[in-house]
Amino acid sequence: MAENTPSALTRRSFLKTTGVVAGAAALGSLAGCAPKEGGDGSSDSNENPTAIEETVVYSTCMGNCGGCGCPLLVHVRDGKVCNLTKPRLEYPDGSLVKSHGVCMKGYMNIERMYSPTRVQYPMRRVDGTERGDGQWERVSWEEAIGDITSKWKEMQAESGNTSIAFMSGTGNTFYSNAYATRLATLMGAMTLQTAYDANGVNAHISHCGIGGYTWGLNEYRDLANAETILIWGGNPTESIAVDYHYITEAKEKGATVIVIDPVFTSSASDSDRYISIRPGSDGLLAAGMALIAIRDGKIDKSHMQKMTVAPFLVKNEDGLYLRLSDLGKAEAGSEADRILVYEGGNPVAFDEAKDPEIEGEFEIDGIAVKPAYQILLERFSEWDLETISKHTDISIETIEELADLWTSTKCMICTGFGHDHYGNGFNTYDAMFALSDITGVQCEHGRGIACCGYTSPMSQGIIDVSSVGLDDAVPGPIVPTPYVHQLVEEGKAGAVEADLRSIYIYRMNPVGNETDRQKWLKTLGEMELVVVSDMFMSETAELADYVLPAAFIFEHDDIFSINTMFARYAEKVVDPLFEAKGDFDIITLLGKGMGFEKYFTASDLEHYEACVTNDLAESVGLTWDKLKSEHAVFTHLQEPAVQGLNSPILSATGRFEFYHEGILPQFDDGRFWDSKRESCWYWEPPIEAWYENEKYATYPLVLGGERCKFKTHTMFNNSPSILELDPEPYVKINPVDASARGIAEGDVVRLYNDRGSVTLKAVFNAGCRPGFLVIDHGWTKDHFIDGHYADLTSCATKQRFAQDNWFDCLCEMEKVQ
Numbered sequence: 001m002a003e004n005t006p007s008a009l010t011r012r013s014f015l016k017t018t019g020v021v022a023g024a025a026a027l028g029s030l031a032g033c034a035p036k037e038g039g040d041g042s043s044d045s046n047e048n049p050t051a052i053e054e055t056v057v058y059s060t061c062m063g064n065c066g067g068c069g070c071p072l073l074v075h076v077r078d079g080k081v082c083n084l085t086k087p088r089l090e091y092p093d094g095s096l097v098k099s100h101g102v103c104m105k106g107y108m109n110i111e112r113m114y115s116p117t118r119v120q121y122p123m124r125r126v127d128g129t130e131r132g133d134g135q136w137e138r139v140s141w142e143e144a145i146g147d148i149t150s151k152w153k154e155m156q157a158e159s160g161n162t163s164i165a166f167m168s169g170t171g172n173t174f175y176s177n178a179y180a181t182r183l184a185t186l187m188g189a190m191t192l193q194t195a196y197d198a199n200g201v202n203a204h205i206s207h208c209g210i211g212g213y214t215w216g217l218n219e220y221r222d223l224a225n226a227e228t229i230l231i232w233g234g235n236p237t238e239s240i241a242v243d244y245h246y247i248t249e250a251k252e253k254g255a256t257v258i259v260i261d262p263v264f265t266s267s268a269s270d271s272d273r274y275i276s277i278r279p280g281s282d283g284l285l286a287a288g289m290a291l292i293a294i295r296d297g298k299i300d301k302s303h304m305q306k307m308t309v310a311p312f313l314v315k316n317e318d319g320l321y322l323r324l325s326d327l328g329k330a331e332a333g334s335e336a337d338r339i340l341v342y343e344g345g346n347p348v349a350f351d352e353a354k355d356p357e358i359e360g361e362f363e364i365d366g367i368a369v370k371p372a373y374q375i376l377l378e379r380f381s382e383w384d385l386e387t388i389s390k391h392t393d394i395s396i397e398t399i400e401e402l403a404d405l406w407t408s409t410k411c412m413i414c415t416g417f418g419h420d421h422y423g424n425g426f427n428t429y430d431a432m433f434a435l436s437d438i439t440g441v442q443c444e445h446g447r448g449i450a451c452c453g454y455t456s457p458m459s460q461g462i463i464d465v466s467s468v469g470l471d472d473a474v475p476g477p478i479v480p481t482p483y484v485h486q487l488v489e490e491g492k493a494g495a496v497e498a499d500l501r502s503i504y505i506y507r508m509n510p511v512g513n514e515t516d517r518q519k520w521l522k523t524l525g526e527m528e529l530v531v532v533s534d535m536f537m538s539e540t541a542e543l544a545d546y547v548l549p550a551a552f553i554f555e556h557d558d559i560f561s562i563n564t565m566f567a568r569y570a571e572k573v574v575d576p577l578f579e580a581k582g583d584f585d586i587i588t589l590l591g592k593g594m595g596f597e598k599y600f601t602a603s604d605l606e607h608y609e610a611c612v613t614n615d616l617a618e619s620v621g622l623t624w625d626k627l628k629s630e631h632a633v634f635t636h637l638q639e640p641a642v643q644g645l646n647s648p649i650l651s652a653t654g655r656f657e658f659y660h661e662g663i664l665p666q667f668d669d670g671r672f673w674d675s676k677r678e679s680c681w682y683w684e685p686p687i688e689a690w691y692e693n694e695k696y697a698t699y700p701l702v703l704g705g706e707r708c709k710f711k712t713h714t715m716f717n718n719s720p721s722i723l724e725l726d727p728e729p730y731v732k733i734n735p736v737d738a739s740a741r742g743i744a745e746g747d748v749v750r751l752y753n754d755r756g757s758v759t760l761k762a763v764f765n766a767g768c769r770p771g772f773l774v775i776d777h778g779w780t781k782d783h784f785i786d787g788h789y790a791d792l793t794s795c796a797t798k799q800r801f802a803q804d805n806w807f808d809c810l811c812e813m814e815k816v817q
């Protein structure tokens with residue numbers, strides 16, 4: 001095994017090094033840990049008085065760049081972190097998990113950790129000042145926790161448990177994140193659930209269930225096996241940097257890569273073909289491909305019969321499946337009460353049929369029914385290719401070419417989360433899944449849909465967050481964040497009634513990242529107590545009453561398990577700087593302060609041990625001792641996971657579900673819900689960003705966005721070295737849109753709509769579709785000349801899945817004189 005294998009680093013390994021001194025010196029100045037004077041790097045001998053002792057500890061990066069936040073070997077000298085390298089990760093057969101080295105952003109972890117702008121002590125807003133005035137006083141941890149918990153107790157006594165809410169983001173996803181859920185549950189507090197990335201993940205779950213090995217039909221590694229890759233709604237060169245090499249591998253083997261995007265992105269520049277699409281119309285493009293496959297006889301009937309709900313009979317009356325109990329032949333709800341299909345003129349239990357009908361309309365014992373596929377066919381036939389071509393702005397010939405590549409080559413769709421950012425995003429995913437189901441382009445390596453990588457040991461239950469022993473504590477309600485403003489204004493959102501008075505925000509910067517920032521400012525303004533735990537004075541922390549200094553990942557132990565094939569243990573490298581504490585310890589203090597001492601007796605390591613000690617973990621060879629010593633334990637499949645091939649379909653029916661029986665909204669907000677309509681794909685335009693929307697006459701530009709390699713959301717945007725490379729935000733505009741408004745390259749422009757405005761520099765980019773503007777994601781208010789891009793966006797959401805729809809946003813643009 002190579003030197004950097006996990007097992008070679010079973011404990012902190014002590015190295016006497018000189019060879020790396022020169023390289024580290026450059027970073028040493030960042031970290032304030034330049035090599036000791038006199039080191040000439042010429043000898044590795046123990047006698048050399050200048051040899052520098054270096055400790056190497058296995059931790060992780062907190063970037064959110066696909067596959068796994070990179071594992072890191074953190075090099076320490078004189079008690080200070082001075083270099084980062086990447087350990088070798090291996091599959092069980094000894095082959096290497098390929099990925100690049102530590103990226104430039106990853107290196108900036110050192111700069112961030114030692115930044116003088118870190119929150120150093122618990123801080124309380126000075127009495128008598130307004131939120132946001134920036135007047136803080138240092139308080140002790142004891143005082144901060146005492147103040148916060150006594151106020152919470154008071155609020156709960158006066159206004160009930162749900163007067164307090166907990167809210168966390170995706171900026172940084174470690175296990176200790178979940179620990180706050182323990183406290184929220186014990187308190188019966190409300191959880192404000194972020195509506196990030198909801199359409200893609202939830203559409204996947206409603207298609208094939210949760211708990212398998214992949215989000216998406218095929219996990220990301222399988223892209224390397226495709227002959228045609230449709231990068232459709234993502235920009236993986238920037239956003240999935242860790243795993244982009246799978247696409248490169250496919251290209252090296254001769255694959256054709258096609259990018260479908262309103263913007264000629266960096267991924268497009270590395271592709272074979274670029275197709276510009278009208279924003280928010282992707283569901284229709286997938287439907288067009290399905291219509292062509294149906295027209296050309298390219299559907300896969302036998303696959304549909306065996307693997308999908310296509311033959312299941314749906315009752316016209318209520319949209320539910322016809323079961324034996326409907327015919328009085330089984331007890332309703334019993335195991336024997338199976339779904340019926342139609343074969344040889346008779347209803348037959350689905351698992352007994354050999355060649356069931358998938359089309360037609362039947363009457364059984366006076367009950368009118370249709371196979372689910374018939375319903376899908378009817379939904380597709382609401383559209384014709386001419387209309388689809390008009391709406392997508394893609395020629396019928398191109399749609400035909402795509403349909404042909406889809407069925408006649410090993411073709412995979414690689415989505416990001418671009419579709420998620422529109423109110424109709426779930427229709428897009430539903431259409432893609434339906435296309436895949438009816439053509440049988442699934443259950444094979446290299447054919448299907450790759451979404452956002454892998455599932456995690458945590459979502460598979462291998463790291464069991466429920467093993468926390470909370471007796472009979474009843475968790476409070478969950479309210480998706482797009483509804484929080486309504487809840488605060490009206491005291492009610494859907495069925496949830498609450499007098500929300502305090503929010504605890506951790507690992508999240510909602511003021512910078514959520515939609516409709518003005519509403520967030522108002523909602524936070526209504527709170528009597530806002531507590532933020534963060535390492536930096538984020539836009540949200542600035543508006544808090546208490547800011548608790550969070551420890552950097554290198555300053556505490558944690559388990560890392562999201563979107564990775566490995567259960568990972570990030571070992572504490574150095575003690576927290578200043579008075580910072582890890583979230584685990586902060587939650588423990590708050591828990592004790594709330595009177596739940598008996599639930600907060602475990603240390604972080606003891607708690608993590610309990611979480612990985614379960615039968616499922618054991619069955620995949622994961623034990624705490626192994627994880628602690630190796631830091632990364634493979635819990636996945638050696639081969640890329642493919643739903644229905646080597647990863648189980650875990651839907652309620654055990655089949656791919658393009659039809660969702662009796663579907664309910666994720667959050668019932670009281671609006672009309674047509675369960676029959678929602679149960680199968682249909683298309684409707686985005687909520688706002690559509691050329692036929694009435695607002696379009698006033699606001700004809702769609703405000704989109706993209707990830708850039710310099711930032712992870714709003715993290716890293718305060719790193720001086722990153723700001724040197726990427727100093728300020730700008731809006732990318734097509735020269736056609738610019739000249740129509742008298743705007744020259746480099747002019748300062750103001751983008752505005754009824755919700756707000758943002759002022760920044762304009763940069764010409766002919767790769768932006770006319771009518772589509774792009775500001776890269778992750779800037780905050782101090783970076784803009786005026787206003788904020790999040791002031792323009794809307795928190796309107798559809799009921800199916802609550803989703804923040806950043807790109808579903810119309811605006812106008814003018815030159816600032």
Ligand SMILES: Nc1nc2c(c(=O)[nH]1)N[C@H]1C(S)=C(S)[C@@H](COP(=O)(O)OP(=O)(O)OC[C@H]3O[C@@H](n4cnc5c(=O)[nH]c(N)nc54)[C@H](O)[C@@H]3O)O[C@H]1N2
Pocket residue numbers: 064065066170197232233234235236238239240260261262263265277278279280281282415416417418419704705706707708709710711712713778807
């Ligand atoms: N460097 C970096 N990497 C990251 C992150 C980060 O902040 N920085 N964040 C991580 C997270 S949490 C996420 S959710 C992922 C997101 O991963 P991606 O979704 O890949 O990231 P985006 O850059 O937002 O890409 C969205 C793409 O969709 C395109 N798009 C916009 N509208 C449409 C449309 O209507 N149709 C189509 N076909 N395309 C459209 C945009 O032009 C853009 O190219 O990235 C992850 N990776």
Ligand SMILES: Nc1nc2c(c(=O)[nH]1)N[C@H]1C(S)=C(S)[C@@H](COP(=O)(O)OP(=O)(O)OC[C@H]3O[C@@H](n4cnc5c(=O)[nH]c(N)nc54)[C@H](O)[C@@H]3O)O[C@H]1N2
Pocket residue numbers: 062168169170171172196197417506507508509510512513514533534535536538550551552553583705706712713714715777778789790806
């Ligand atoms: N305009 C626009 N907005 C978007 C998007 C977009 O495409 N366009 N994308 C959206 C998406 S998909 C996502 S996932 C969200 C992400 O939104 P957020 O989850 O809010 O992401 P971050 O900006 O990374 O904020 C994380 C905060 O947590 C802090 N932090 C980091 N580590 C720790 C820790 O260990 N403990 C504590 N207590 N704090 C820590 C960081 O300093 C930072 O202030 O952004 C969304 N917002």
Ligand code: SF4
Pocket residue numbers: 061062063064065068069070101102103104105106107241242
């Ligand atoms: S920023 Fe992303 S790609 Fe870079 S080292 Fe960290 S996780 Fe890896």
Ligand SMILES: [Mo]
Pocket residue numbers: 170196197417
């Ligand atoms: Mo995200």
